[in-house]
Amino acid sequence: MNLLPPSQKEVISKEMLFKFYFAVMAIFSLWGIVFLVLLYSINLYLGIQIPAFEKRLEIEKLSQKALAYGTVEQEIAELNASLAQIDAIRGKGFVDAGAILRKAGAMLPEGAYFTTLSYQGDVLSIVGRADTREQALRLKEALEKDSICVSLTSPLLVRQINVDFTFVCNLRDVIIEQELEPVPDGDEDIYE
Numbered sequence: 001m002n003l004l005p006p007s008q009k010e011v012i013s014k015e016m017l018f019k020f021y022f023a024v025m026a027i028f029s030l031w032g033i034v035f036l037v038l039l040y041s042i043n044l045y046l047g048i049q050i051p052a053f054e055k056r057l058e059i060e061k062l063s064q065k066a067l068a069y070g071t072v073e074q075e076i077a078e079l080n081a082s083l084a085q086i087d088a089i090r091g092k093g094f095v096d097a098g099a100i101l102r103k104a105g106a107m108l109p110e111g112a113y114f115t116t117l118s119y120q121g122d123v124l125s126i127v128g129r130a131d132t133r134e135q136a137l138r139l140k141e142a143l144e145k146d147s148i149c150v151s152l153t154s155p156l157l158v159r160q161i162n163v164d165f166t167f168v169c170n171l172r173d174v175i176i177e178q179e180l181e182p183v184p185d186g187d188e189d190i191y192e
Contacts, residue, residue, distance in 0.1 A: 100124060100148065100171075107142040109135045124149075124169040133157050136165040143169055 004012070101117060104126060108114065112130035119125075126143075130136040136157050144152050149169040157163055 103146070103148070104143070107139060107146070109138045111135050112139055122171045124171055126165075126167045126169065128165055130163045130165060131161065133160050133163050136163045139165070140167060143167060148172060 100119070104114070104117070104124075108128075109130070111132065112128060112135040114126060114128040116127040117124070128136075128139075130139070140152065140154055140157075143149055148171055150172050151170045152167055154165065154167045157165060
């Protein structure tokens with residue numbers, strides 16, 4: 001190149017520079033085309049995948065809701081079974097234990113007290129202590145005369161003072177709360 005005249009050197013150097021710029025532009029154009037194709041394919045891929053993913057999320061949410069509804073339905077079924085058991089118990093005769101306690105407490109003579117009252121099925125067990133045997137026998141007679149007890153059993157009361165007593169009363173099979181007297185409003189003394 002050194003042997004060429006300067007005007008030709010300039011033409012050749014411009015031509016080489018043009019070819020270099022052309023090659024760089026071709027490479028950038030090629031990379032641009034590849035980038036645009038890649039961008040288009042990513043856009044197309046995401047355009048398909050995003051709706052499918054959203055659909056899967058919606059199905060997942062619906063299945064979770066269905067599972068939650070299934071759990072709620074199961075709880076409702078359990079509660080209905082409990083209510084059926086309660087209705088069955090009430091159908092056999094409902095005993096108001098508080099009213100029985102008030103009535104038994106009203107029969108309790110002075111000097112006697114209950115230590116345990118338990119109610120199971122149609123059996124009422126009363127355990128207590130009296131200062132004298134006569135007090136325990138008065139309570140026994142009052143329970144035997146009362147209309148809520150069908151039968152009353154108790155062990156023989158031998159001791160004369162500090163008598164521990166146990167009475168087992170079989171309750172009637174009717175709804176007892178209808179026979180029991182209403183609770184006083186506070187002005188009257190239920191132990192008189």
